[in-house]
Amino acid sequence: MNKAPPRILAIAGSDSSGGAGIQADIKTITMLGGYAMSAITTVTAQNSVGVQAIAPMGGAIVREQIASCANDIGVDAIKIGMLHDIEIINAVAEGLDLIDSSVPIVLDPVMVATSGATLIAQDAIAAMRETLFPKATLITPNLPELAHLLERSLTDSSQMAGAAEELGEDTGAAILAKGGHTGDARVIDILYVPDTRAVQFEHARIDTQHTHGTGCTLSSAIATLLGHGQPLVNAVRLGRNFVRHAIENAPGYGLGNGPLGHQAVRSLSED
Numbered sequence: 001m002n003k004a005p006p007r008i009l010a011i012a013g014s015d016s017s018g019g020a021g022i023q024a025d026i027k028t029i030t031m032l033g034g035y036a037m038s039a040i041t042t043v044t045a046q047n048s049v050g051v052q053a054i055a056p057m058g059g060a061i062v063r064e065q066i067a068s069c070a071n072d073i074g075v076d077a078i079k080i081g082m083l084h085d086i087e088i089i090n091a092v093a094e095g096l097d098l099i100d101s102s103v104p105i106v107l108d109p110v111m112v113a114t115s116g117a118t119l120i121a122q123d124a125i126a127a128m129r130e131t132l133f134p135k136a137t138l139i140t141p142n143l144p145e146l147a148h149l150l151e152r153s154l155t156d157s158s159q160m161a162g163a164a165e166e167l168g169e170d171t172g173a174a175i176l177a178k179g180g181h182t183g184d185a186r187v188i189d190i191l192y193v194p195d196t197r198a199v200q201f202e203h204a205r206i207d208t209q210h211t212h213g214t215g216c217t218l219s220s221a222i223a224t225l226l227g228h229g230q231p232l233v234n235a236v237r238l239g240r241n242f243v244r245h246a247i248e249n250a251p252g253y254g255l256g257n258g259p260l261g262h263q264a265v266r267s268l269s270e271d
Helices: 021-031 059-073 086-096 122-131 141-148 155-172 213-228 232-248
Strands: 007-015 035-047 048-057 075-078 105-107 174-177 187-193 198-203
Touching: 007 059, 007 122, 007 213, 021 213, 035 059, 035 086, 035 198, 048 059, 048 086, 075 213, 105 155, 105 213, 122 141, 141 232, 155 174, 155 187, 155 198, 187 232, 213 232
Parallel strands: 007 035, 007 075, 075 105
Antiparallel strands: 035 048, 174 187, 187 198
């Protein structure tokens, strides 16, 4: 009898064009052998060139989506993405209280879309940091998000490393600082785990504009791999490989930052 797939709950916004958000999460979780569930926090009208409209869900329905999954199917790992406002953040926190605290939570602090559109209310950032960061196993900010959280400018990987350590010590969570926005010749990501060590991952930059949904894809990949029982460092390494191969196989759709080729990644490459 085949082993049951890990049950992965993605709590995030919907992307109508399928490149990011819940749609990218479900594709990633499925391709990595997980069972995908969702709690949709926000509906967006967006595509490769921008975000045209945002309609946040009410807190009660967000909380009930989480409860419905947790109370019947069960949850082995959680990915949290776009949370638009304080009401939604509080509802997610209440929903998480229904789930065993040993379940790993990967929190992607989505603030700005690849196109530059703001995706979270300003006052919600402080609420997310106070309410959800303490519950997270891993937080995955990119460079602009990390700079925003620490309220200072960051430009290169050496500054990013210090910032990851600072945020990790402050929150108690592991931090994966993503270096795609630095001026470094290679993409350098730094995983800082409080009280243990920092691990650096890197690869050559890929010359493409089709990177819509990379952060969503990476966080849901890591959550799925944690749900499979992978140690954190392995989950990050394999999750990065998944994203890299998905970028390399992007279908080329859209006039701007197009979606990744999730459908082309059918195995966990370790190269």
